Amino acid sequence: MSEVRKYVNKMFAGYPKNEETLDLKEEVIGNLEAEIEDLVINKGFSAEQAFKVSTEKMDKLDGVIEGVQTIQLNKVMVEITQWLLLYLLFAWIVSIPLNIYSSLRATSWLLFILIIIIGIFYIVLKFSGGFLTNDLKNINLGLLKKWQKVIWIIWTLFIVGQWGMITAVYFGSDIWFGRTISFDGPYQFGQIVTSYLAPLVSIIIxxxxxxxxQMLILGGKHRTYEE
Structure with a gap:
């Protein structure tokens, strides 16, 4: 997608070439390429149409470069809620065949309940009109990037902690006394594996x-694509 890189390079031509701007440029290129690919594969656009639609939806970069993006809160909330619902649906569908293991059964039911709650919230948000204000809000992208890193670090520590506790529960005594770790059968093995898989659902956050x-960098606007 050399045309995407040329387009973005032209957009950034008048801005200082510091590390933050260069990182942002690469992120914009990656997001545009992913969006164009989605339009081509999932919506049947030609490469030329997808490029035109994606680039026409781009906002001016002034606010993004300065670290502030203006958004319309209700539209962003609708889109992010839609993505949350999709993530939850995917996780729930994957968990269904593993319901035979009690270690994942509670997680599967929790996902199902969350899907119902988030689904209702999405419908209300989508069709209620004045549920959220239509006022424009300023978002500090630099602060959001810092929080993004912090949340990934917290999530990694959470997973390590969870896996450590699971290991202690199932294998702690064997490790402590130097005994060989063994399984009573396929069901017990599956039970242990799903115990390790269950905390991974939290990657949704x-x-x-x-x-x-990504939404804010590409403009923070809710998109509708038409042929």
Whole structure:
């Protein structure tokens, strides 16, 4: 997608070439390429149409370069809620075949309940009109980027902690006394594996922050694509 890089390079031509701007430029290129690919694969656009639609939706970079983006809160909330619902649906569908293991059954039911709650909230948000203010809000992208890193670090520490506790519960005594770790059968093995998988559902939170930042960099506007 050399045309994307040429387009973005032209957009950034008048801005200082510091590390932050160069990082932002690469992120804009990656986001545009992903958006164009989605339009081509999932919506049947030609490469030329997808490029035109994606680049026409781009906002001016002034606010982004300065670290502030102006958004319309209700539209961003609708889009981010939609992504949350999609992530939850995907996680729930993956968990269904593993319901035979009690270690994942509670997680699967929790996902199902969250899907219902978030689904209702999304419908209300989408069709209520004045549920949220239409006022424009300024978002500090630099602060959001810092929070993005912090949330990924917290999530990593959470997973390490959870896996450590699971290991202690299942294998602590064997490790302590130097015994060989063994399994009673396939079911017990599956139970242990799903115990390690269950905490990974929480990756939805940092993924949502990533998605929010991508939306803001590409303009913070709710998109509708038409042929």
């Amino acid at each position: 940092p993924l949502l922050i990533n998605r929010l930042r």
